[in-house]
Amino acid sequence: MMSSTSLPPSPEQCLVVGFGGICLDDLAVLPALPVPGDTTHCRSVEVQGIGEAANALTCLARLGVRARLISKIADDIPGKRILAELTAEGVDTSFLVVAKDGQTPSSFVMVDQSTRARSSIFTPAFLVMEPADISQMNLKSALEGARFVYFDARHTDTAIVIAQEAAGQNMPILLHAEKKRPELVDLLQLSDYAVCSAEFPQAWTDAPSMPSALISMLLEFPKLKFATVTLGEHGCLMLERSSDAENSLMGEEDADSLLHSLEQKKDDRVATPMCIPSEVVKLKANGIGTLTGRLFVCTAERIPPSELVDTTVAGDAFIGAILYALCMNMTPENMLPFAATVAAAACKGSGARTGLPYRTDPCLAPYLDEPAIL
Template structure:
C-alpha cells in the first residue's frame, strides 16, 4: 500500500506495510530510505520474519523462477492507528494497492474514498478480498490473464467492457501484455447521442492494424469515442488505446523481474503528472523496458534525469 504526494520537485512516496526487525527488514528500510521513500508508516515487528523472494534468472531462455516467502505476522488493521492513517493520507494525490493484506488495504481504501483520493489497483491475479478493493478503484492495471479470469468473458476486449460495467467507479482499465504491449479502455462520460456503436473485438482489431511495429521506441494508437459492444455482456462508451512495448535486442535483455511493477509505477507517476493516455502508455513502456536491461527488480529503473525519459518529463 502506498500513497503519493506530489510536489514541485516530483513525487513523494509514502509506504504503508509491516516488516520484522531482522536483517531483511533492515535492508528493506535502508533501501527505501536511500531512494527518498517515507518509511515512517511501516510497522516493525520485534518478532517474525520479513518477506523475501529468491529469483532464479535463466540467462539463456530469459525466463525467471520466483520462490516467495511471505512476511509473518501479516499486517492487520489494528497495526495502523487512525492518526497514522490520516497522516499518511494527508495531501495524498493517489493511493496504490497490490491486492495483498486485503483487510488493512480496505481500511485504507475506505478512508481514501472519504477524502476523494483516487485509487489504483494492481490486479495480478484473483486474491481474497480483491473484489471489495476493485469496487473502490478509479484505475486498474491488470496482468494479461486477469480480465478473462475475473469476468469469464471469451476475449480480452470483451472482458475490459465487462470490468467497466461491473465497476462503475472505474475511469480506465489497462491490461499489460509483455512484449506485445498493452491495451487500455477508458470510460467516456460526455459522448454525443450520435456516437457510433461498434463491436469491441472488431474495433480493437482495426486499431491494432494502425500500430507502428517498426518504431524504435514505444508508441500508442487511440480510437475515437464509441459505444463499445461486447456480445452477451453489454455496451460501454469509451476509448480504446493500444500501446506497443520496446523491442529490446536479445543481447540487452537481462531480466524481466519487476517489469510489470515498473510499468505500474510509471502509470502512477503519469496520473499524478496529468499525462494524457497517449503519453502515459509509451512512458510506462519506456520505464519497463529500461528495467529489463539490468538484473533485479529495481536496479535498472530509470530516474527522472535519464535521457530516455526527457521527452516525457520536462
Template sequence: MSSDSDEYGLPLPESCIIVGFGGVCVDLLATVTCFPVPDSKMRSTQLKVQGGGNAGNALTCAARLGLKPRIIAKVANDIQGRALLEELEVDGVDTSFMVVSKEGTTPFSYIIIDTQTKTRTCIFNPGEYPPMKPEDLHSTNLVSILAGSKVVYFDGRMLDTAIVIAQEAWTEASTISKALVSIMLRLPKLKFVIVTLGKDGCIMLERCVDDISSLEEMDIDSTFESLSKREDDTITMPTCIASSMMRFRTKGEGCMCGRLYIGTAEKIPPSKLIDTTGAGDAFVGAILYAICANFSPQIMLTFASYVAATNCKALGARSGLPYRTDPCLKSFTH
C-alpha cells in the same frame, strides 16, 4: 504542472504525494548460464542482494521520477528489515508508517536469472512474522498518511482484500478486450483499466465522461483487431495506438462509451536485456507518476512502457529504475 520544474528532467507535478500499501521483501538475485536441472550443482555468475516486493518497487520507481511516496507495509526488526527501510528512505520513500514486528524474519525471494533464455524464476518466502492486520494501523495514522495524497496504490498482496475485489470485477469474458468492457460496466466509477501483456505491451480502455448515444457502436474485439493491424513492427521504441471515441458493446451486458488504446513494448536487443524482474512494478510506478503529472493516455502508456524497458537492462527490480533527471527520459520532459 508545478512552475518550479527544472530546465531538465521530468516536470514536478503540483500534487506529488502518493500512498502505497502492499509487499516489501529482500531479493536474493543470482545469474546463471542456464537454469539448473534437478539434483545438480552449479555456480552463479553474479549475485546481488536488493530490496524488492511489488509495492516497494513501484514506489521506489515513483520516487525516482519525482513523486513523494508514503508506504504502508510490514517488516521484522531484523537486519534485512532495517536494510529495507534504509534503502527505501534513501530513494525518497517515506517509511514513517511502516509497521515493524519485534519478532520474526522479514520476507525474502530467491530469484534465478537465466542469462541464456533471458528468463527469471522467483521463489518467495513470506517470512515468519504475523502478517499485517487492520489493527496494526490506528485511525489517526491513516488520516495522517492519506492527507494530501493524489493517488493510493494497492498491489493486491493482502489476499482477503484481493479476493473481494476480484469477485467484484471478475468476468467470464472470452477475450481480454471484452473483459475490460465487462469490468468497466460492473464498476461504473472506474475511469480506465489497463492490462499489461509483457513483451506484447498493454491494453487500456478509457471511459468517456458523457455517454454519447450518437457515437458509432462497435464490437470491442473488432476494434482491438483493427488497432493491432496498425502496429509497425519495424519501430523498436514504445508506441501507442488509439481508437476514436465509440460505444463498445458486450453480449448481454450493454454498452459503454470509451476509447481503446494499444501500447507496444520496447523491442530490447538480446545483448541489452538483462533481467525482467520488477518490470511490471516499474510500469506501475511510472503510471502513478503519469497520473499525477496529468499525462495523456497515449503519453502515459508510452512512458510507462519505456520506464519498464529501461529497468530490464540491469540486474534486479530497482537497479535500472531511472531518475527524473536521467537523459533517457528527455523526450518526456516537455
C-alpha cells in the same frame, strides 16, 4: 483540452501513498542453473528489496515524485536492509510497521544468465499486515497530502480499511489486479483506476475476449475511469470511460472489431513504444452491454537481446510510471508509451530495482516536456 502554455505540475508537489507486501531478495546470477549434485559459480550476487508497492514507489521516487509506503517488516536484518534501501531511495518509510518478533519475508533467487530463467526459494514469514496494525497508527496522517493511493492487492483486509479512508477523503485509488480473488471486489469498487495482468480481466468476468472483459469490468465497477492490461512484449491495452453525453447520437461499434482495426495500425519497423487510440465510441460487447469510451493499443519497446537482462520488475515499473503520468496530467497517448519506456528501462538491469530509470535518463526526455491538461 491541451494548453500549449500550461506547465505540468512539479513532481515534488505530488505525493503517492502505496500499500502492499515487502520482501528481501538474494539474487545470484549463474552461467546456468545447477542440476542436482552439480556445483556452479556465481557471476554476481546482489541483495535487493522487492515487493510490488515498494518497487512502484521506488520508481516514483526516482522520477522525482514524493512516495510513502505503508507496509510491515520485522525488526531483523532483512527488515533493516529493506528499510535502509527504501530510505536511501527517498521513499518515506515513517509509516512502516516494525514487528518486534517474527521474520521479514525473503527469497533466494537464481538467474540463468544465458536463458534468463529464474528459480526461487521463498521463505514466508507469516508477517501479515493486519487491520489492528493500522489502528495503531494515525491513518489520516499516513494519507495526508496524497494525490493518489496505490494498492498491490496484498493483505486485502487491511487494504480495504486504508482504501475506505482514502475514498472517504476523495483520494483517487489505483489498484493492481493480478489474480482473481473474491475479496478483490471491495477494492475494485473503491478504485478509480485498475492496471491488470493479462489473465485478470477474462478470469474475473468470464468474457470471451479482452475488449469485452474490459467493458464488463467498467460496467460492473462504475467508479473505474480506465482499466489497463499489461501484455509483456506485446505492449498493453487500455479502455477509458467517456461520458455518454459526448456521443449521444453515435452508433454502436463492436469492441473486438475495433481492437482488430487498431492492431492493424501497428508498425513493426518502429522500435519505440507507439500508442494507437480510437475515437470516443459506443463500444458493444455481445451479451454484456455497451460502454462509451476510447480503446488504446500501445506497443512495447523492442529491446535488443543483448540489452535484455531481467523482466522481473517490468510490471511494477509500468505501474510506477502510470502513477507518475496521472500526477502530471499526461494524456493517455503520452502516458502509455511513457510507461512502456520506463518498463523497458527496468528490464535492462538485474533484479527488482537496478534498472529503474531516474527522471534525468535520456530515454524519458521525449515524454517529460509535454504540457498538462487544464
